[in-house]
Amino acid sequence: MKQEEKQISFGWAIIPLIIMIAAMSYTIVIVGGDPHIPLILGTVVAALIALKCGFSWGEIEGGLYKGIRLALPAIVIIIMVGIIIGAWIGGGIIATMVYYGLKLISPSLFLVSITVIAAIVALAIGSSWSTMGTIGVAGMGIGLSMGIPAPMIAGAIISGAYFGDKMSPLSDSTNLAAGVVGVDLFEHIKHMFFTTIPGLVIALVVYWFLGRQFSTISMEDGQISEIMTQLQANFVITPWLLLVPAIVILLVAKKVPALPALTVGVFLGLVSQVFVQGGQIGDAINTLQGGFSIVSGNEMIDSLFNRGGIDDMMYTVSLTIVAMTFGGVLENTGMLKSIVNQILKVAKTGKGLVSTAISTAFITNVTAAEQYISVVVPGRMYAQSFRDKKLHPKNLSRAVEDGGTLTSVFVPWNTCAIFIFATLAVHPLEYAPYAILNLVVPIISFIYAWTGFSITPLPPGGDVKVDQDDRKVI
Template identity: 65%
Template structure:
């Protein structure tokens, strides 16, 4: 157990400031990746911790704790890479794109893919699984229609995170309700006030954007050409759609994500060998280094030459580096010092809820992990909500509005790097089009400042809460 010491605020913000400055220069000016800036931030954080009396052994352990927290995400990331390789090689993605091009019109595509991803994520409770399966096919369909990749990615992200946020099967939804001792369905119902308006606004924006891609603005010959290339390059069969449907059903039935993805991988592998007519060597290569094909069609080649375990190593390495930085900040008390300073400013109930939303985003940026953005603020703000007589569902909603949704806007956050590895679109490009993800936090802050839907504890609930606290102290 790492002994957390009191950390002065001015010291706690040094690693954060250094990391942000170096990150800005590296990404914006030098156009390089975020790995090195995160390593620089980790190094500065370690130096600050040493200067505050922490032993190197404790600092090292804090880094390992951060990495251990991200290990489940790392495993999922690797399996998604393998799944993409298996499903492309097995013709599953090609089949989904083929029928998508046949059914969905360009003008309605952004709205359609948002709704489809929302329904699937709501059913299975996972934005990552939705983006790694339906999202990959959606990128192919949209690109074939001439729609820019950032717009497609933004719509996929909006739909996926709506379903994830509102699903009783979602880990973040259960985490936020559990940590705040809020009934799961009370928590979900309270989120409707911010999430439904957010979805409506997103769909309106996508409907307006979609008008630019009506029949008059899209060369249907390109779509037909893509369909012909898919038919020539893959065996297209509606039976192949059973595989993604099966994976979705398994997860909806509460089968853990890892075995469900493994079943999808095995079926994709067998499809490449026995349906697409490939050999075992090529199918294994697709799992390891990704599927390769040369059709002569630039768009198809760029879309299908991808996937595999190797394609996710950039994402895995960034996740590990980011979590070393976040681990030191959390377990040496630096993050606590920063949040405590915020609590001094947030004196009213209105400012407390708004501060929670902002703090969750700040935690996403500093600790690089969506789960930490829920866990740490829930610890820091729980007593403050009780003292101000606010119902715990206000805190649980703020955690999701500010934590779950904003993780996609941080390039070095596990969610940001996953989306880059899965959909192939950088954070800064898709961010303006992930409408639901930035609209809901704004709505949440507006509600907080106006007091709309902010529920206070009744006298009876306050009395029961004090009795529970009293009994727990006596025990």
């Protein structure tokens, strides 16, 4: 029997997902454990069902490894971000950014400011992960020093980073959505203006209201003054160190790939630790592996700066691998397709189809645990259906971004949420209410789908031809 002839019914396909979510809820909410074992349990159940439905162990194992291979680029970035966090803390770069941030940014406007800064940086470099791993880490330090709750800070950073990533022509997820669906990249970005710009405006208004409660915090406040004094006592603070993140951002903006650009950042951080901070070369190298260590006597500084390095990211790497084994088995045995096909049956109209695409992208985030799959799977599966309903493909590319790219941060076992937890040290269930942009844009997208606003029909002639070289509708 050929693999493509084997089909797993919706009833069987949904069982691993139900068991995994039930086990995840019990483990995280009641026991207070980690999500690894529930994901492994889900993978085992999915494999057993696939065996029952006629798949060989070799086919199941192949799907499992395919899922892991898909996550390898993310794993490499996760490791590199761990190294750069260690290097920048050791080199005093993060301390310098925190110090000057405390001097320049008003507490009442901090949430608005960090959202805008993260948005500009992510727009320039096209990467939410790189933005959160650099500017985001410093932003957490500044906000915590001002007494702002960590979930609020993380939510603002995430909102800004994902706005910039989503609207940047340099973003891999944005290019992927346009390419998979077959629409011009800038047509896709312009169509996202309708949902993403209102989402950013709403987010900034909410952050302005939330920030008003911190207007009584004075920059001469004893806690803030103590933190700034401790930073000066433990690090050499100089504006010259701000050139390091500026150089990395410039390199990525000039379309230097993320890994080489981050490598330059690591090298500059290591050099800063040795020649600016006066550290030993051996200690600087060990910081890249085991992270930075400091005993300042200030609990907040110690918790912020005792981190980084490869070792600090191994929990994240292991969770990413486990999550992708689950998603790999579901996708490559056809279980995910079976679930999506069942959802597709409820889409009787064009409006219903757009809503279905948004929902499917989110469900794929839950089942496959990977943002890119949430873009690729609905983009592939609904392309013909959108043409049949006489809908322009840019409606689909926007739908998978609104429902997939943005919602990935809310699924604790998704690679994006895993990365954020490792980088910003805030759990997805804590920052979720404050990631305003990521919350409201899918809602806006649903409203547009139901009302028909900004839903673009196919041009006269009706058919869509895709230029495979330029990946655009012609």
